[in-house]
Amino acid sequence: MRITFxxxxxxxxxxxxxxxxxxxxxxCVSIRTRTDELIIIDMGxxxxxxxxxxxxxxxxxxxxVATVLLSHCHWDHIQGFPFFPVVFIPGNRFxxxxxxxxxxxxxxxxxxxxxxxxxxxxxxxxxxxxxDFHAVEHGxxxxxxxxxxxxxxxxxxxTTALAFRVxxxxxSFVYASDVGYPDSGPSAEMLELYRGADLLLHDCxxxxxxxxxxxxxxxxxxxxxxxxxxxxxxxxxxxxxxxxDYSDDKVDALRDECRKELDRLGGESIxxxxxxxxxxxxx
Numbered sequence: 001m002r003i004t005f006x007x008x009x010x011x012x013x014x015x016x017x018x019x020x021x022x023x024x025x026x027x028c029v030s031i032r033t034r035t036d037e038l039i040i041i042d043m044g045x046x047x048x049x050x051x052x053x054x055x056x057x058x059x060x061x062x063x064x065v066a067t068v069l070l071s072h073c074h075w076d077h078i079q080g081f082p083f084f085p086v087v088f089i090p091g092n093r094f095x096x097x098x099x100x101x102x103x104x105x106x107x108x109x110x111x112x113x114x115x116x117x118x119x120x121x122x123x124x125x126x127x128x129x130x131x132d133f134h135a136v137e138h139g140x141x142x143x144x145x146x147x148x149x150x151x152x153x154x155x156x157x158x159t160t161a162l163a164f165r166v167x168x169x170x171x172s173f174v175y176a177s178d179v180g181y182p183d184s185g186p187s188a189e190m191l192e193l194y195r196g197a198d199l200l201l202h203d204c205x206x207x208x209x210x211x212x213x214x215x216x217x218x219x220x221x222x223x224x225x226x227x228x229x230x231x232x233x234x235x236x237x238x239x240x241x242x243x244x245d246y247s248d249d250k251v252d253a254l255r256d257e258c259r260k261e262l263d264r265l266g267g268e269s270i271x272x273x274x275x276x277x278x279x280x281x282x283x
Contacts, residue, residue, distance in 0.1 A: 004280040007046020010241040018247040023277025026076040037145035038066040047080030062091025067144040070098035072161040092129035107133040154179035157218030180218035194232035204239035226261035236271035
């Protein structure tokens with residue numbers, strides 16, 4: 001698997017000179033499998049840049065197929081969708097998996113973003129590509145794009161956000177953005193989902209002090225992420241979903257403090273990467 005980051009910020013886009021190194025777009029990650037199948041996780045504003053690359057290949061000819069894993073439908077995770085150029089090209093196909101009671105409900109949520117009050121597109125039916133929606137059954141594995149996937153809901157303020165585990169050829173990548181654990185920490189079911197992950201991408205929105213004053217927002221601090229990585233015996237932690245007000249220098253400091261916390265908790269062997277737009281990790 002090759003994991004590429006197209007948007008790593010949380011809540012709202014934050015472009016500008018202070019965020020150039022890590023990037024200012026909101027959540028979007030892609031996976032290329034061993035057989036070159038495409039999986040997209042979340043559709044924040046970084047999706048536009050992924051689309052601009054895809055349009056130069058088979059997706060530009062209407063011959064593309066992709067799986068989309070949607071953690072939840074807060075706007076910073078779906079706002080890139082109406083600006084994803086390859087959904088306007090007939091022949092392309094997308095299978096969208098997300099957290100809803102039914103597939104039609106999931107479709108209705110994304111359809112709502114096309115309301116003429118918000119978008120000139122008016123409706124999903126005006127898109128050229130074929131889009132099929134699938135409600136995810138929590139904890140049950142399913143196959144998509146040739147890999148095995150499981151999902152469970154994490155607490156995220158007053159709602160939930162799915163965490164995904166993607167497995168291929170004995171390797172595992174876990175995506176766990178937008179999570180604010182209770183004081184008791186993650187559930188046993190979530191730790192099982194994370195267990196032994198080769199790569200654990202985890203919400204790292206805040207410093208410890210900032211998170212303490214904003215706990216109702218449903219995000220993690222770097223210390224939460226480090227604790228989870230050590231407890232779940234992950235091999236490599238990827239920091240993700242930085243607060244929109246954090247400059248690149250502050251994210252550097254966040255990374256350094258996270259490294260210290262991993263080491264303090266006995267995770268000296270756990271690798272650490274602060275996700276940045278346009279970079280990739282091979283697994």
